[in-house]
Amino acid sequence: GAVVSQHPSRVICKSGTSVKIECRSLDFQATTMFWYRQFPKQSLMLMATSNEGSKATYEQGVEKDKFLINHASLTLSTLTVTSAHPEDSSFYICSALQRTGAQETQYFGPGTRLLVL
Amino acid sequence: SQQGEEDPQALSIQEGENATMNCSYKTSINNLQWYRQNSGRGLVHLILIRSNEREKHSGRLRVTLDTSKKSSSLLITASRAADTASYFCATDEGAYKYIFGTGTRLKVLA
Numbered sequence: 102g103a104v105v106s107q108h109p110s111r112v113i114c115k116s117g118t119s120v121k122i123e124c125r126s127l128d129f130q131a132t133t134m135f136w137y138r139q140f141p142k143q144s145l146m147l148m149a150t151s152n153e154g155s156k157a158t159y160e161q162g163v164e165k166d167k168f169l170i171n172h173a174s175l176t177l178s179t180l181t182v183t184s185a186h187p188e189d190s191s192f193y194i195c196s197a198l199q200r201t202g203a204q205e206t207q208y209f210g211p212g213t214r215l216l217v218l
Numbered sequence: 219s220q221q222g223e224e225d226p227q228a229l230s231i232q233e234g235e236n237a238t239m240n241c242s243y244k245t246s247i248n249n250l251q252w253y254r255q256n257s258g259r260g261l262v263h264l265i266l267i268r269s270n271e272r273e274k275h276s277g278r279l280r281v282t283l284d285t286s287k288k289s290s291s292l293l294i295t296a297s298r299a300a301d302t303a304s305y306f307c308a309t310d311e312g313a314y315k316y317i318f319g320t321g322t323r324l325k326v327l328a
Binding site for chain 2: 107137146194208212
């Protein structure tokens with residue numbers, strides 16, 4: 102299957118700093134990527150849809166100024182958690198949409214664990 | 219809102235036994251995926267089954283899909299201690315959005 106990578110896999114930062122997480126589709130181009138977050142022992146929740154060359158679409162309750170998304174190329178989307186606070190500590194997972202002819206499949210990255218001290 | 223719901227929430231079995239997990243969803247889907255997540259680790263893709271498929275196999279894994287009942291099952295045969303993890307189903311509700319279920323925590327005892 103297609104491969105999606107995330108970097109970094111783990112990050113620890115101080116409260117008030119900003120953290121950037123990268124999501125890359127390694128062997129296909131993805132005009133659409135998604136960002137999810139997962140709290141401990143809970144399921145993944147969609148945060149936003151990232152479209153290459155346009156503004157991201159955020160789900161209800163997700164602060165767009167807090168979670169900045171940039172999809173500057175067909176293989177890279179970034180999520181920046183601005184002025185991170187301990188409550189932002191979570192597991193962030195991206196996915197990329199692969200289109201092959203009429204078939205569309207979403208592939209998930211391995212995730213990034215963020216710990217804000 | 220969460221669409222997929224796994225059942226049971228937790229499952230504990232002996233090594234060598236089979237483990238069955240179920241996933242139900244509410245709306246029509248294009249496909250359904252199963253993922254495994256070890257504690258504190260990322261998602262590992264297991265199987266994708268499309269809405270026009272009824273069953274798929276991958277090694278010791280067998281996934282079924284019943285679109286009339288809006289449900290899917292994941293069967294792990296001859297379980298091993300290394301299969302201990304949380305298992306999630308993910309459904310696409312259109313517009314490319316995937317909804318993850320709450321997961322089944324599987325514990326395989328050696």
